[in-house]
Amino acid sequence: RKEVEQDPGPFNVPEGATVAFNCTYSNSASQSFFWYRQDCRKEPKLLMSVYSSGNEDGRFTAQLNRASQYISLLIRDSKLSDSATYLCVCPLISSGSARQLTFGSGTQLTVLP
Amino acid sequence: DGGITQSPKYLFRKEGQNVTLSCEQNLNHDAMYWYRQDPGQGLRLIYYSQIVNDFQKGDIAEGYSVSREKKESFPLTVTSAQKNPTAFYLCASSPLQGALDTEAFFGQGTRLTVV
Numbered sequence: 199r200k201e202v203e204q205d206p207g208p209f210n211v212p213e214g215a216t217v218a219f220n221c222t223y224s225n226s227a228s229q230s231f232f233w234y235r236q237d238c239r240k241e242p243k244l245l246m247s248v249y250s251s252g253n254e255d256g257r258f259t260a261q262l263n264r265a266s267q268y269i270s271l272l273i274r275d276s277k278l279s280d281s282a283t284y285l286c287v288c289p290l291i292s293s294g295s296a297r298q299l300t301f302g303s304g305t306q307l308t309v310l311p
Numbered sequence: 312d313g314g315i316t317q318s319p320k321y322l323f324r325k326e327g328q329n330v331t332l333s334c335e336q337n338l339n340h341d342a343m344y345w346y347r348q349d350p351g352q353g354l355r356l357i358y359y360s361q362i363v364n365d366f367q368k369g370d371i372a373e374g375y376s377v378s379r380e381k382k383e384s385f386p387l388t389v390t391s392a393q394k395n396p397t398a399f400y401l402c403a404s405s406p407l408q409g410a411l412d413t414e415a416f417f418g419q420g421t422r423l424t425v426v
Contacts, residue, residue, distance in 0.1 A: 204353075230413075232414050232415075239399075239422075240419075240420075241401055241417035241418060241419050241420050242354070242401070242417055243417070244414045244415075244416075247414055285353060285354070287414075287415075298344070298356055298359050298367070298369060299344060299356070299359075299403070299405070299415050300356065301346070301353050301354040301355075301356075302353055303352060303353035304352075304353045
């Protein structure tokens, strides 16, 4: 099993729709999680951090379910500008307490007019 | 302005040549990371480092080497042993704050093409 797995996508939704992505992780010791947005041929940029049960920022809501080991990202009232690839990130503690940031493979979202 | 800088943005390499990608940050971050991204794929970890003069292999370290002689710098060398080096390379850094993980900040990436 991969350490971080995301919905395969792609998701094609009309403007104004609500869309949700899930991401499962295997390391139960992870304390915090992140959602990044990546536009085509650009670097990923932080969208939201999730340190406890959830986080909300405008149209975006991230939730964490520790019992089932997954995080979700909900986008309400989708805009054309939301079209991008969304990556979830789970920091892992490897040997010697070194932390590595493991990314999911990403979920592609296209918002259609 | 604080940030993380990768250079060059585009790089062309002949087969059999080593090439070094630069990554510099002035954010005073302890941790630095190198990722590789292939078209339509996620990010795969090559190497990471938490302190000067120490680094660990990621999932796909074969054919790559790194150094961390200064806190600000984490160059990646793509060696001739890397059989399929054409990809988008991303460098990232993050602070370490005890047990709480913080987000990573990325450079703009280097697009390497073997010709």
